[in-house]
Amino acid sequence: MNGDALVRLIEEMMDLKVQQYAESNLKHNPEVARLLFEKRETDRRRLEQIRAELARLMNAKIFGVVPVAGAAGRR
Numbered sequence: 001m002n003g004d005a006l007v008r009l010i011e012e013m014m015d016l017k018v019q020q021y022a023e024s025n026l027k028h029n030p031e032v033a034r035l036l037f038e039k040r041e042t043d044r045r046r047l048e049q050i051r052a053e054l055a056r057l058m059n060a061k062i063f064g065v066v067p068v069a070g071a072a073g074r075r
Contacts (some may be wrong), residue, residue, distance in 0.1 A: 016046060020040070023039075
């Protein structure tokens, strides 16, 4: 993965965070609340994927660390 892909991941993460902030300040009816809940769950999973990919890239590029298979997501 190159620098452009890294920038795209960061931009996507920032976009999701801005959307989350905007949605948190909305007043909505129960139907919209349900849809926003589902969207938040999807966004949360995507943010986790982006974080894992960014960490993998940074470890590989900066530290020269090769990730161990199956170790992603462990804390």
